[in-house]
Amino acid sequence: MLRREGWRVNRKRIYRLWRQQGLKVPRKQRKKRRLGSSANSCARRRAEYANHVLAWDFFHDRTSDGRPLKWFTVVDEWTRECLVLEVGRGMTARKVKEVLSAVVAQRGAPGHIRSDNGSEFIARVIRSWLAEAAVATLYIAPAAPWENGYAESFNGKVRDELVDREEFGTVLEAKVLAKEWRQEYNHVRPHSALGYRTPAEFAASCRRADSATLRRPDDTTEGNSNG
Numbered sequence: 037m038l039r040r041e042g043w044r045v046n047r048k049r050i051y052r053l054w055r056q057q058g059l060k061v062p063r064k065q066r067k068k069r070r071l072g073s074s075a076n077s078c079a080r081r082r083a084e085y086a087n088h089v090l091a092w093d094f095f096h097d098r099t100s101d102g103r104p105l106k107w108f109t110v111v112d113e114w115t116r117e118c119l120v121l122e123v124g125r126g127m128t129a130r131k132v133k134e135v136l137s138a139v140v141a142q143r144g145a146p147g148h149i150r151s152d153n154g155s156e157f158i159a160r161v162i163r164s165w166l167a168e169a170a171v172a173t174l175y176i177a178p179a180a181p182w183e184n185g186y187a188e189s190f191n192g193k194v195r196d197e198l199v200d201r202e203e204f205g206t207v208l209e210a211k212v213l214a215k216e217w218r219q220e221y222n223h224v225r226p227h228s229a230l231g232y233r234t235p236a237e238f239a240a241s242c243r244r245a246d247s248a249t250l251r252r253p254d255d256t257t258e259g260n261s262n263g
Contacts, residue, residue, distance in 0.1 A: 037225070037226060038050065040226060040232075074176055074177035074180060074183050076150065076174035076175055076176050076177075076183065077176060077177075077180075077182075077183035078091070078113065078150065078183060078184060078185045078186055079183070079185070081148070081150075081174055082113075083112075083113035083114040084114070085114055085242065086112060086114050086115050086239060086242040086243070087112060087114075087143055087144060087146045087147070088113070088114055088146065088147045088148065089112075089113045089114070089146065089147065089148045089149070089150055089174070090110055090111065090112055090113065090119065090139075090146045090148070090149045090150070091110070091111050091113055091149075091150045091151070091184055091186045091187035091190075092108070092109065092110045092111075092120070092149060092150070092151050092157070092187060093108075093109055093151065093152070093184060093187035093188070093191055094106060094107060094108055094109075094127065094154065094156060095107050095109075095191050095194075095195070095199075097199050097204070099204045099205060099206060099207070099210070100203050100204065100205050101205075103125065104125060104126070105123055105124070105125065105204065105207065105210060106123065106124060106125065106126055106127045107121070107122070107123045107191075107194065107199070107214075108120060108121075108122040108123070108127050108132065108135065109121055109122075109187065109190060109191055109194065110135075110136070110139065111186055111187060111190045112146075112235075112239070113150070113186045114242070115230075115235050115238050115239040115242060116186075116227055116229065116230060116235045116238070117222055117235040117236065117239055118190065118218050118221050118222055118235070119139050119143075120135055120136075120139060121194070121214045121215075121217070121218045122135055122214075123207065123210045123211055123214055124207060125207060127156065128156075129156055129159035129160075129161045129162050130161060132156055132159075132162060133161055133162060133165045136165070137165070140169055140171075145169045145170060145171050146171055147171070147172065148171065148172045148173070148174050149166065149171055149172075149173060149174065150173075150174040150175075150176065150184055150186075150187070151173070151174070151175060151176070151184065151187075152175070152176055152178075152181065152184060153175050153176075153178055157173075157175070158175075193221075194217070197217065198213060198214065198217045221235070222234065222235050222236045223235075223236045
């Protein structure tokens with residue numbers, strides 16, 4: 037980000053200062069697993085171009101008065117764009133359909149959409165809508181969240197950088213801050229997996245080039261290589 041702003045900096049010095057200041061969010065270490073056994077795992081069925089595979093998921097939080105908040109996220113696995121960052125007291129299947137319909141209207145139907153087997157994702161109204169839109173489903177194996185690695189990684193970032201740092205007084209406040217965070221994530225912050233371009237910049241390059249042959253500079257199989 038410093039280089040994008042015109043600074044001439046030494047990478048090793050910046051990394052040393054970054055560590056000294058404790059700027060890295062501490063994470064619990066988890067045991068590594070080999071490739072998921074499911075054929076729909078992000079390690080086995082990988083995105084090959086923009087809008088090929090979208091990953092969606094939910095996670096939960098609360099406002100300061102203890103009432104529930106439900107967050108709905110959708111990420112393009114190829115461009116790493118955050119397409120949806122919705123929050124509300126609840127999220128019905130019809131609301132999910134409404135949000136996804138807006139995404140499809142803006143950028144066209146994706147080839148596949150990856151998720152777990154939660155009730156929101158297997159609801160009849162969602163299955164019917166996906167079939168009508170000719171979107172294939174990639175349901176991961178039960179109790180295997182790592183198979184939806186891009187969604188899990190993205191949700192972790194939202195928690196670390198927004199949800200766990202802010203105390204939301206109302207749903208409206210959460211919506212406003214979510215919109216600001218999504219804007220910065222897509223248009224300001226560069227990602228190492230995209231050659232230190234922002235998701236919006238990389239997506240624009242996909243539109244200008246043959247997306248079937250364009251490859252990321254650091255094309256890994258993990259869903260956690262965002263910078």
